[in-house]
Amino acid sequence: MHTRLSFEPSQTLFCDSLRTRKMSAAVALFVLICFTAATHAVHHQPCHSPNMTGIMSVMNLKGETKALGAFTYDSMGKKLRFRSNETFPTNTSLSLDLLMFFEEGIFYEIDSKNQSCEKKALQCTMHPLDIPDDGKFKGMVQTGNPSIEGEGIKLNVWTGPMPDTKGYYYMFSTMGCLPVTTMYFRDSTPLIFSQMNIENEIKDPDLLVVPSFCQGQSVEETPEGTVNSFLNEFI
Template structure:
């Protein structure tokens, strides 16, 4: 137990540095890659369960938590208050219905809920239909079996050209990284331990504490929660 307590800060620091290094590499590729083909069509991610981390340009972990994603129903649940690797992570419990343009911000501890309108339906788990193919890259080694990962990279503009994004996905359309940036803020999303199923479908149902809530007039996007 003593060894574990002493090693925990080390592994937290190592995890943060590793994610930041991956973030900077991804940023470099996004900025330098050029489109080399125009016949690619954006794919759409399958149902998924996994973990998502959010980091800013300063290398600060803004959030880390579990997600469940329904690709057909366009529903996403993200909970960072269940597992936080660093004390800079903020506690969030978000349920988003992208087709309906609704987001619920849930506080189970205090039994409260806010219902907000989603202005932007872009999120880190799918490729928009109007995305532009950038390039195919190999992360790691392409020549050594089991030591590399082939990725397709896509880019595009946010609504009203207020921001841009760059997404990398596997050949099976599993999202790995997304870089979102505007003049005022930039964030790097990374997905890990992804499984092709929704382990707990109840997570994508509206909790009873959110029933009969009126929609707030202010509009939001998924990215507003990390600004």
């Protein structure tokens, strides 16, 4: 048995909605609601999300899609695979295949077509699929219509600073600790990460294994001043 958090309508309609610039106004309203909810905050401890398979979209505050693709997340092993423009091709600016090992502090940029990859060190392990241990609970919001069964969802709101930057984040998770949307506000490029069609299982464990053509590769030297992280791959 597994839990499925599914968002409709169809993929086509979803992609169309991603491209609309009206998203900026929607995000602004969402943040305003959260600020209101924060006045009623009570003490909560951050939880950790379960294993997940689903779809992730990355947008900027103008409503422009940066990436859209499938992800697999191992909560216990702290491993993440994200492949954009492969499972769900769309008109985005980035095509990525990332295999992240947050516990080990390394990640791979994979090019399956050319059977090549780059192995790099992680300077920052923050990502939108788990609530940071130092996250602060700000309140709870109810989306949709809470008076009609099946048409509302309760979301916890978490916030905190972003390491090595002057930025901060707002993360919205279900009562079961499934992150739904995370907004990162930073000096350069504010980003919105959204997860959809979530299932609480690892459907293909092989996706979290280093490909044979990447094995034995040494870690590339990180240029001075560079901070490698999952988030920075979308800037």
